[in-house]
Amino acid sequence: MSTTKKILSVLLGIAMVSSLAACAGKSAASTGSDAQKASGMSAQSESAEKTDAADGGWAYNQGELSLDRNAEAKAAFDKATQGLTGYDYEPVALIGSQVVAGTNYCILCRATPVTPNAESSFVLLYVYADLDGKAEITDIKDFSETDGSDEPVLGGLEMNQGAVSVDSNADVKAAFGKALDGLVGCNYETVAYIGSQVVSGTNYVILCRTTPVYPNAESAFSLVTVYEDLSGKAELADVTDLSI
Secondary structure (H helix, E strand, C coil), X not given: CCCCCCCHHHHCCCCCCCHHHHHCCCXXXXXXXXXXXXXXXXXXXXXXXXXXXXXXXXXEXXXXXXXXXXXXXXXHHHHHHCCCCXXXXXXXXXXXXXXXXXXXXXXXXXXXXXXXXXXXXXXXXXEEECCXXXXXXXXXXXCCCECCCCCECCXXXXXXXXXXXXXXXXXHHHHHHHHHCCCECEXXXXXXXXXXXXXXXXXXXXXXXXXXXXXXXXXXXXXXXXXXXXXCCEEEEEEEEXXX
16 A cells, blocks of 8 residues: 555554543443444434534544445545555545545545455545545555554454444344443444454454433544453453544
């Protein structure tokens, strides 16, 4: 991939902040689904919620995740990737946006090299659309890259090569449901099944939109690791905030 990509320490802002602690003590959480939020949050807009232009900060998408439901982001993505060679980028979800002199978009994509039998990975693709409607890719952060010490970002994770939806991966969905059963404080909406790691049992890594259970709470995104042991018991092993 031609664009220099940072690893998860930047991607996640080295923020190993547990959403379990941050969200504890509220009401019971639901497991969520790819189709709608576990909390029943209604779609707020076709486009991602943006901060005030004067602020210039990034805002997590509070509305529809599909790029097809975010017309401006889709148009920018299509222009930026038109004629691109070497990799095929399949948009999965609009993660956030930033209003500048134009708009920056952060889009979760599945990236596949255009070579025979190539394996896919997941990336955050950053697209800038200027005020004249032109668009370009400004950065790509790959979930499977290594950091300066050559340590794997996700510690030996085998990237999901199949269906992205958790609902389409029965084992992952079952483990996720068991791990979140009775959990309180946050709702977890599954966005994408990223990959797995076989240990003494299996770790599943799932990108989720997380929403604290209190009025008018704003959502963020987290990489959720679910561990399922050999007897079929599952637990929430880690929740790491996704920084954009």
